[in-house]
Amino acid sequence: MKEKTPSRIELLQGTLDLLILRTLLTGRAHGHAIAKHIQRTSEELLQVETGSLYPALHRLEAQGWIEASWETSDKGKRAKYYQLTTRGRKQLASEHSKWKAFSRAMGLILSPGEEEAR
């Protein structure tokens, strides 16, 4: 059932939340825009599956980290816009630092030489 494009990278568990929060840091956006933004910014390496994007958005909303409002899009249609809440910002900060620590740790183990050279 699932086809994989070789160039794509599977998102790690839990990282989609972080990417959404980070995307919304620059301002409010609707679901499609968020997906496109992640795709474009990652130079098409990360493909956000719609099947996991909307559940994630609704989960974050339930947590109170983002909030939604219905507004008219630039093309004149009603769309659901998400934006970061204060708690969401805090969450993003803490998740971000956790991620940095995690990726450094991964780097140290996977390519010790490179890390030292830096």
Next chain:
Amino acid sequence: MNSFLRKLSWLRRRRQKEAELREELDFHLEEEAEERRADGLTEEEAGYAARQDLGNYALVQEDTRTAWGWTLLEQFIQDVRFAFRSLRKSPLFTVVAVLTLAFGIGANTAMFSLMDQVLLELLPVKHPEQLVLVAERGIRLGDSWGDNDISYPMYRDFRDGNQVFSGMFCRYPTSVALGYGDRTERASAELVSGSYFPVLGVAAIVGRTLTPDDDRIPGGHPVAMLSYSFWQNRFSSDQSIVGRQIVINGYTFTVIGVSQAGFAGVELGYKSQVFIPMMMQAQMTPLSDRLEDRSLSWATAFGRLQPGISIAQANASLQPLMHSILEVELQTPMFQHYSDYDRAQFLKNSVELLPGSHGWSGLREHMQTPLWVLAALSGAVLLLACTNLANLLLARATTREREIAVRLAIGAGPRRIIRLLLVESLLLSAIGTVLGLGLAFLADRVLVATYFSADSAGDLPVSSIPDARVLLFALGTMLLTTLVFGLAPAIQSAQADIVPTLKDRMGSAAAGKQVYLRKLLVSGQMALALLLLIGASLFLRTLANLENTGPGFSTEHLMAFSIDPSLNGYVNDTANVFFRRLTNDLQTLPGVSSVGLSTIPFLQGHGWSNPIIAEGYSGDPGQEQRPICDMISPKLFTTLRVPIVAGRDFTVLDTRPVALINETFARKYFPGRNPVGLHFGLVNDQSARPDTPNLEVVGVVKDLKFKNLRDPAPPQAYFPFWQDVRLRHMTFYLRTRVDPQQVMQAVREQVRRLDPNVPAIDLRAIDEQIGLSLKTERLVASLSAVFGGLATVLAVIGLYGVMAYSVARRTQEIGIRVAFGALQSDVLWMVMRQVVVLSGTGFAVGGLLAFALSSLIRSQLYGLQPHDPFTYVSAAVVLAVAACAAGFIPSWRASRVDPMHALRHE
């Protein structure tokens, strides 16, 4: 918390959320399509690509809904709705399943409700688990009125000398004549030590409770407390009751308070109506002053363990104290005349602590085994109901194979399918449980009315109304049964291999496996049914045996009542005169042919036994079976129509110490001799030392049952009642020329004419009384018969279901056989053979089970062995006939299969 509230608010506007989600996803699709169009795709291609990118729209919706946080609940509601629909589509299955469960759960709930109240209910007091009963174990040199009773001085020694109890109390139940206003009635009293209420932690709702200060001087505390229900019924909850004077046994008492609601003493089956200080014992039980008597064990003593002390620790700690008490007792004059051997044995007596949290109850001890047996039987019925249901569900699963396969094919996970099927089972058992609770309530009402209310000991606190514990039990049973009968079929359905099922439903591999499982279940059902039928017929035959054996005297046109004039001041000579006058008065009544008196009522479990020595008999009186003694009037045996086989009856002229003995007594103590004219003596009678047997045997009567119908007649001795100075209570036996019911009113009036304040108690025909004495046996026999019948019906339905299904599935095969020349009888036998194999296996297992288990109920049987072959064979025959009848219908149908029709089928 915040997120929980948000989810909750979403739950309320669910429809709106759904619409919004759809709008959000549609917007996404449009955006995506627009992007594709910008890339140069046509309108149609762009829309298609966008959809492909989104993936399964319904799945995305579903996953997103999960994020709303109430999927489980929602799916459950969906499942329940679906289950309702699918059950409505197969009404026959639903009715059979619900009824099966209702009977199974109902039977168990009814039993639990009874057991809970009779065996498990704790006393309504503070920390009942700390209470223990203090009993003496070993040989008794004096008189003992109950196995767990001790003497008052011994209680006092324990109370003052122990290190393990935070408090102790003792009590003794007795009937009193209670007068208030202008009426006198017989009331249930409890003599209690002053520590009773403080140690139990029971408060007064009006006035105050008795305290140790109300229990110091013998005869010096004419104060009483009333029980709540007595106060409610007789004094209409009169708040000004405190200070009111009431008359008890002719003494004026002052009411000082009313005990808290729900408390009526510490004995189940004995509702105390009035509480009186122990020190008033001599006034309350005329003719006996026992407070200083160490040779008479009559009071029940309870202790409250100090926190942190276990029963075992307390037990160990009390033994030295017990030993020192015994040594003191041996020094007292009343123990002087015992042999050194007896004295040495006596010093080995020990104290035993029994859990007292349930209070004390003769009823409990008596009912314990029968109730557990019935509970086990009802449990077996429930197990059978569960197998039947599992069987029905497996059959249903086969007809639903395709539906389930389609569900699996379009993406439902096996877990979801299992959940769906389990919800269906849960729904069935929920409906069954509600019905079952209703059935249990009705059944308990009948049982309580039949077996627990008309008890002479007073009304029992057994109610048919389910309380929280019963409801909880029913709920637990419901969940457990759901799992037991629902899980296996559900798992099997969900694991089905869908491809062959979708291609062709007949003869799939899964169906074959199911048939095997179902046959196994049917064999199990047959085994359980046989077990229950054997149990039922053992109990039914026990009851029949007991009814046939009879008491050893003719019960036709025989009636009895009890009377205790000592409570109204008739003692010694006046009591004697009272009894003689009443006897004469009753004899003149038309319809009464003769009257006899006995101080101990027959067949009610009472008895007074005494060690004896007999002329020319060398056995040790302490070691031998003691004769049961009774004080009687002349003509008692004429009235009972029990022949005097040697010698003569008493006459009123007998003033020397004389006795009648029964045949067993004669055989035991005077073997090979004519006992008339020989002598024997009661061992602990102070005036008659063992070496001077002073009682002359004047006659021998035929044996009759004394305590109950079960036990064979013990050695018995009878004495003239007027020779006993401590006479209190008498049971009058009247042989009538007409139906006893016709003379009852006249008898009652005759008693009232003699003294309106002395009521006749338990006035009834002997047949009725014998019926009452067999009520436990009748309860067990009738309930086990009901359970056995239920089990047979369930097992037969199960067998029929499996055979009918198996024949339907093999229609084609049978058609081919017939086409190739098989005779109708061949086909008939082919199917019947299966019935025989299935039932036969079940019978073998059930028979072995019964063989192994029935010795557990040996003590409950009478007149037959637990392995009685006739019972086993007859139960098996009954079940076999039922099974063959059930199996014959599908077999016959199979034999009538038209090959042409069968081969075109499918």
